[in-house]
Structure formats: C-alpha cells, structure tokens
Amino acid sequence: MEQFEIEKNLPLSSNVYNKILELIKNESFKLGEKLSSEKEMSKKFRVSRSVLREALQRLEVDGYIVRKHGVGTFVSSNVPKLSSGLEKLNSMTELIKKQGLEPGTINMIIRKIQVTNIIAEHLQIQENIKVSQLERVRTADKQPFAFDILTFSPKVVKQEFKLDYVPESIFNYLKKKEDIQLEYSRCNFFPTSANSDLAQKLKVDEGTALQVLEQIYYTSQNVPVFYGKSHIRPNVLNFHLTRRM
DSSP states (O other): OOOOOOOSSSOHHHHHHHHHHHHHHTTSSOTTOBOOOHHHHHHHHTSOHHHHHHHHHHHHHTTSEEEETTTEEEEOOSSOOEEEESSSOOOHHHHHHHTTOOEEEEEEEEEEEEOOHHHHHHHTOOTTOEEEEEEEEEEETTEEEEEEEEEEOTTTOOSOOOTTSOOSOHHHHHHHHHOOOOOEEEEEEEEEEOOHHHHHHHTOOTTOEEEEEEEEEEOTTOOEEEEEEEEEOTTTEEEEOOOOO
C-alpha cells in the first residue's frame, strides 16, 4: 500500500476513514480482501494505532469491513450499510433512496403457486388454491442486498403481475394499479444462514449469516394483502427497534 497524505481540515480518524473507504469503493481493496495489519497500516497512514482503530471501528459499524479476532480485517462490502427502524412501515425502495443510493430489482420471477396452509392462514384464504408469487433480488447501487419472496392475496390483488413491469416499490404499485393503501404490517425477525441458492443470489459465501424479515401487510380495514419474506445481507442493511415506556 502506497503512502497517503492526510488532510488537516478533518480529524485524523475521519481522514483515515475516508481514505480507506475510497480504496474500497474504487476496488483497490477488493471484496473479501484481507487488509494489512494495524501496525503496517498505521505506518502507511502516518497515524497512531488508536487513530487507525477509531477509523476501522467506524468502517465496521458502517458495514464496509469485518474484523475477525485472531484472523484479521476483511473488506465485506463496498456500499454503505443501510439502517431502518421497524417502528415505521417503509418500503425498501424509499429507504435506499433516502441513503442517496439507486434502488434496483433483478432476477424477478412471477409464478402461480398452490398456497400452503401456513400462507393461507396468514392471508386468510383457502388452502390449495392458486395464488401469485413474486421472487426478486433487490439492489442498492447495483449491489444485491435482499432476496424477496412475496405472496399476494387473490381476494385483494386482482391484477396479474407482468414481467414487463418491474415494480421497484410494491407499495407504490399496489396504490397506483390496485388502489390499495398499505397501513401496517406484523413482522417476525430472525437469523438464518445462506444456502447455496441464497449465496448465489446475494453474492455471498455459503453459510454467511443473513437476517430474515417476515411480514404480513394489511390495509386500514385489517385485510391482509400480501405475505413477504426477505433474506437480507446484514453487512448492507440492518434493522433496529426503539422501545419506549
């Protein structure tokens, strides 16, 4: 790694953060690459190890690197980690846009499936009927971060999804095409690990830890509209919940 000049108009740790981030974004430091030791990096940046650690901690919190005790520090992402509270019902499209990133949808598949008893219960419909299901990979600045499986109630969603219309925001699609306004969701949030299929879709190693956000979306009349299950890369997007007395 070459020597870098440190600008004096920012705190040293912010300079180091910005320099390392620049190297990650321009792929001088590639995804999965192991960074040099703290001792070597602090010499190259001409800062103390405490200053370097502060920058590395911030990069880790923002999801760009992961530090494995006794192994080293690795580049884990070249897009910022998105964060959202679960208190407010936001579409992922809006969340991505608020972070100044470009939302996208790839690998979209629309099919008819025979509904399982669990999904039938969630959507308050009969078992074994045919329903529309949409699979897609969501991206932020062209980087995959979530794999969605969305199953729609035929009692509420009347029109068929078509591949020539790629809905970035299902919320907006339902409002414009079906005049359906989503009001709230009930959600479960739990960890899982990537199998070979999820690893390929999200461009992670098999066995990588993922977050699963499972939700049933309702109208203001408490009518279930669709059931969604999202497998999310936690190094790109994480959720938090604020609880108050």
